[in-house]
Amino acid sequence: MSSFNSSVGLVAVVACAIAAIALIGLIVVIVMLRRLRRDQRLVIGDSERDITAHAADLERQFVALHDHLIDIATRLDGRVAKAETRLDSAISHRSVVRYDAYNELSGHQSVSIALLDSHRSGIVISSIQHRDQARFYIRQIEGGKGTVELSPEEQQAVKAAISGEVLDVVESP
Structure with missing residues (x-):
C-alpha cells in the first residue's frame, strides 16, 4: 500500500x-x-457598439477632415496666386543716383531715383538743384524704357535698378 x-x-x-x-x-x-x-x-x-462600426465612423470622420483640408488648400492656393500677382506690381527694383547737374554746385545735390516693379515698369523721380532754383521731374518707365526721353542720369538710375547695382554718386557727363 x-x-x-x-x-x-x-x-x-x-x-x-x-x-x-x-x-x-x-x-x-x-x-x-x-x-x-x-x-x-x-x-x-x-458605448456598446462593435469595433467595425467604430472603424466605419472613424473613416467617415477622416474623409470629412480630408475634404475640409482640400477645401482649405484650394482657398490658400487662390490667395497665394493673388498675392503673387500683387507682388509683381510692387516695387522690386530701385536705385539712387546722385550727381552735380550744372557743375556749379558741389556736393552732388541733384538726384534721380528709379522705382520699378518686376515688369521693369514704374517711375524715375529727379530733383535737379541749381544755384537759384530746383526742378522736380517724374518720368514714367515701361519695360525698362522711358515713355519720354530720359536724361543720362535717369537712364543710369533705371539701368542700375534693373541690374541691382548700387550707385550713389555719379559724375555728370
Whole structure:
C-alpha cells in the first residue's frame, strides 16, 4: 500500500502544481483582458457598439477632415496666386543716383531715383538743384524704357535698378 500512497501523494502534488499553474495562467489572462478592455475603451469609448462600426465612423470622420483640408488648400492656393500677382506690381527694383547737374554746385545735390516693379515698369523721380532754383521731374518707365526721353542720369538710375547695382554718386557727363 505504501506504493499506492506514494502514487496518490505524487498525483496530488502534481494536481496541485497544475492547479497553481492554471490559477497563475487565469490571473495573467484576466490582467491581459482588463488591459485590452481599457485600450478598447480608449479607442471606442464606453458605448456598446462593435469595433467595425467604430472603424466605419472613424473613416467617415477622416474623409470629412480630408475634404475640409482640400477645401482649405484650394482657398490658400487662390490667395497665394493673388498675392503673387500683387507682388509683381510692387516695387522690386530701385536705385539712387546722385550727381552735380550744372557743375556749379558741389556736393552732388541733384538726384534721380528709379522705382520699378518686376515688369521693369514704374517711375524715375529727379530733383535737379541749381544755384537759384530746383526742378522736380517724374518720368514714367515701361519695360525698362522711358515713355519720354530720359536724361543720362535717369537712364543710369533705371539701368542700375534693373541690374541691382548700387550707385550713389555719379559724375555728370
